[in-house]
Every structure is written in structure tokens, then in C-alpha cells.
Amino acid sequence: MSVIQKAFLTNSLTHKEIVGILSSDEYNDSLFSYANLARKEHNGDDVHLKGLLEFSNICSKNCHYCGLRRQNKSLKRYRLKPKEIISLAEKAISYGYKTIVLQSGESNIYGIDEFCHVIKSIRKMGAHVTLSIGEKSEEEYLAYKNAGANRYLLRIETTDEELYKKLHPSMSHQNRFECLKVLKKLGYETGSGSLVGLPGQSISSLADDILFFQKSGFDMIGIGPFISNENTPLRSEKNGSFYMALKVMAIIRLLMPKINIPASTAMETLDKNGRVIALQSGANVVMPVITEGEHRSLYRLYPGKICLDDTPSHCRLCISGKIRSIGRGVSLTNGDSNNFIYRGGAA
Numbered sequence: 001m002s003v004i005q006k007a008f009l010t011n012s013l014t015h016k017e018i019v020g021i022l023s024s025d026e027y028n029d030s031l032f033s034y035a036n037l038a039r040k041e042h043n044g045d046d047v048h049l050k051g052l053l054e055f056s057n058i059c060s061k062n063c064h065y066c067g068l069r070r071q072n073k074s075l076k077r078y079r080l081k082p083k084e085i086i087s088l089a090e091k092a093i094s095y096g097y098k099t100i101v102l103q104s105g106e107s108n109i110y111g112i113d114e115f116c117h118v119i120k121s122i123r124k125m126g127a128h129v130t131l132s133i134g135e136k137s138e139e140e141y142l143a144y145k146n147a148g149a150n151r152y153l154l155r156i157e158t159t160d161e162e163l164y165k166k167l168h169p170s171m172s173h174q175n176r177f178e179c180l181k182v183l184k185k186l187g188y189e190t191g192s193g194s195l196v197g198l199p200g201q202s203i204s205s206l207a208d209d210i211l212f213f214q215k216s217g218f219d220m221i222g223i224g225p226f227i228s229n230e231n232t233p234l235r236s237e238k239n240g241s242f243y244m245a246l247k248v249m250a251i252i253r254l255l256m257p258k259i260n261i262p263a264s265t266a267m268e269t270l271d272k273n274g275r276v277i278a279l280q281s282g283a284n285v286v287m288p289v290i291t292e293g294e295h296r297s298l299y300r301l302y303p304g305k306i307c308l309d310d311t312p313s314h315c316r317l318c319i320s321g322k323i324r325s326i327g328r329g330v331s332l333t334n335g336d337s338n339n340f341i342y343r344g345g346a347a
Contacts, residue, residue: 031251043338062170064233086118101287128334193222250282292312
């Protein structure tokens with residue numbers, strides 16, 4: 001039995017085995033094939049489309065890899081008004097989206113009551129709400145949960161504490177972990193993830209990331225390649241590898257077969273067919289941007305972001321066509337993670 005077959009049958013790998021798979025390309029075909037089979041067996045062929053609404057690019061953090069970092073003075077900042085967020089969500093729901101993902105830089109420019117109103121308004125329109133707005137207090141997380149938020153995505157980016165400190169000035173690695181624990185405790189469908197190819201990141205560190213995700217029992221994991229941004233301290237660093245990010249994603253699928261895994265937009269920045277390849281290698285979610293106008297280009301985490309000139313309606317049609325071209329369908333459900341359902345969650 002090969003190590004990939006073992007992973008598929010037992011949902012387990014040792015740290016050494018993961019390092020071996022990531023260090024060699026000899027396993028690639030088998031890895032991607034079995035990850036796709038695991039996705040099919042545990043999640044079916046339908047792809048969840050979740051509308052990504054990037055409602056503000058204002059950020060109080062100064063992460064070295066991110067174009068939204070506080071010290072990037074070349075970026076025009078924006079903050080959508082609550083009524084604008086609700087209006088964009090309403091349009092997206094009319095296009096068929098069952099989940100709205102509200103994402104922004106990490107800041108406190110919205111009051112808790114104000115943001116609860118946004119969540120409640122979207123829920124009243126029948127969509128589920130995923131939040132990706134960073135580190136908050138337990139009280140704030142609870143307020144949003146009580147307002148109707150179903151899911152929360154908080155990526156750790158790396159489990160390597162020293163590397164985390166280098167890349168995240170004035171941020172606490174431990175607090176990131178504590179926030180994730182609180183989110184699970186409060187009953188959120190909880191997601192995390194990491195960047196692959198960060199300067200100074202080892203393959204052993206990536207293996208640690210994968211095993212941390214599995215041990216933590218998250219319901220969704222987002223994996224993306226590092227892409228250097230000219231407006232950050234890492235402007236001269238080499239981009240991460242598309243295929244290394246794909247391999248990390250595929251291993252996660254084998255170890256956590258029931259979770260939701262998005263085919264990230266960043267993958268398509270490095271490969272023109274990136275999202276389709278990811279969907280054929282274990283991914284089962286796509287999150288097209290539903291923000292309109294200039295705000296699509298102002299949410300600039302990294303350069304080369306795709307679909308900046310498209311409209312949300314065109315993006316929906318385009319990705320739906322790509323999904324059908326590989327024999328898959330678009331899900332008509334709200335996109336709950338099967339892992340969340342399995343462990344007793346009720347969104």
C-alpha cells in the first residue's frame with residue numbers, strides 16, 4: 001500500500017510522511033487523484049459558490065506580506081456603509097448565492113450594533129453569513145453569533161511561532177489560537193488556513209500546519225500561495241509555488257475528508273486554470289467576489305488578482321460554466337461543512 005493510499009483509507013499521515021510527500025513530485029498524480037476521490041465520496045460533485053463581499057480595506061495590522069497593511073500609504077482606503085453592504089448582498093442573493101462571506105481588513109471602524117444590523121438583514125433575506133474580519137473579543141464574536149452569523153474564517157497563516165512574529169509585528173501568535181478556540185466554543189462553523197511559500201517557511205513547518213488543522217478539527221481550511229506585493233516589505237521575495245499550495249490542500253483533503261476547502265482566487269493568479277485544477281484536486285468551494293466597481297480593485301491583498309474588471313453577475317456565470325465544463329454542478333444548498341454537521345453543528 002502506498003503512502004497516499006494509506007492516507008485515503010485511514011485519514012492519517014505522520015509528520016515524516018507529509019514532509020516526504022511535499023518534498024517530492026513523485027506522489028503528485030496519485031495525491032491529486034485520491035484527494036479528488038475523497039472529495040467526491042464525502043462531499044459529492046456539487047460545488048458550493050459563496051459570494052465574497054470585501055466591504056472595507058481599512059486595516060490596523062501591519063502584516064509584512066499583505067497589501068492592506070496599515071503602512072501602505074499608496075492604497076486608497078474605503079469603507080462601505082451598512083446599507084451598501086446589505087444592497088450588494090441582496091443582489092448576490094438574487095444571482096443565486098446561498099452564503100455571503102463578509103470580509104475586511106482587521107479594524108474597529110464599525111460599531112458592534114451597526115454590524116449586527118448588517119448580519120441580521122442578510123439573514124432575513126435567506127442567506128447564511130460567513131465572517132472574515134479578524135481577531136475580536138469573545139463578547140463581539142458572541143454578539144455576531146447571536147445576530148445570526150453562521151461561520152467564521154480566521155487564518156493562522158503559519159503555526160511557526162518565530163516566523164509568525166517576523167511577519168506579524170505587534171500581533172500575538174497565542175491570541176490567534178485563542179480566538180479560534182473561542183469561535184469553536186461559541187458554535188461557529190470555524191475555518192482557518194495558511195499561506196504556502198512564505199519567506200523562511202520550511203516544509204517541516206507546512207507539515208506542522210497540516211497536522212494542527214487536523215488536530216483542531218476545523219470545518220473549513222483555506223490554502224493559498226504567497227504572492228509578493230510591491231507595497232510590502234516582502235516586495236523582492238519570490239512567489240510561492242502553485243503546486244506546493246495544491247499539494248498542501250490535497251493532503252488536507254485526505255486527512256480531513258468532510259471539510260469545506262475553497263479553490264482560492266490566488267491560485268488562479270499563478271495559474272490561469274488554478275481554480276479548476278484545485279477543484280479537481282480536492283477543493284469543493286469557490287468564492288467569487290461580489291463587490292462592485294472600483295472597490296473590487298482596491299481590496300488589494302496581492303498583485304495580479306483576477307476578475308477585477310468583471311461584474312458580480314458575470315463572475316457567477318463564468319465560474320458556473322467552468323464548474324460544469326469539468327462535469328460538476330453548482331450546489332443549491334447553503335454550503336454547511338459536512339464536518340460541522342457530523343460533529344453536531346446546526347447552522
